[in-house]
Amino acid sequence: MKPQNIVIDLDNKLLQINWNDHHASVYDFTYLRRACPCAECQPWKERGGAPGEMPDAVRKAIGELKSVQDVSEVGGYAIGFTWADGHRYGIYNWEYLLQICPCDEHAGKKI
Ligand SMILES: [Zn+2]
């Protein structure tokens, strides 16, 4: 699946992706920041440990998160964020964004 269009709602801190099969995913920024797939934010992924072992520094940054500074498309297969805490290493590809989609069908809240 590919996004047909992507809406950034800065006022409500939401990202909406309308997919080409007409599914719509709505993510709030805090949720997306928490789901940042990079090794710094989710070291447990590389070690194979349990989800949620987030470094304290990352947890603190998320707690203070107010907004995003920048959103950019990456090579047509992903989007990247520069978060208000300055972090910008996470690359969210379409497949990952669907996996973490918080709707009932995808139930991404498990992340
Ligand atoms: Zn990260």
Ligand SMILES: [Zn+2]
């Ligand atoms: Zn969904």
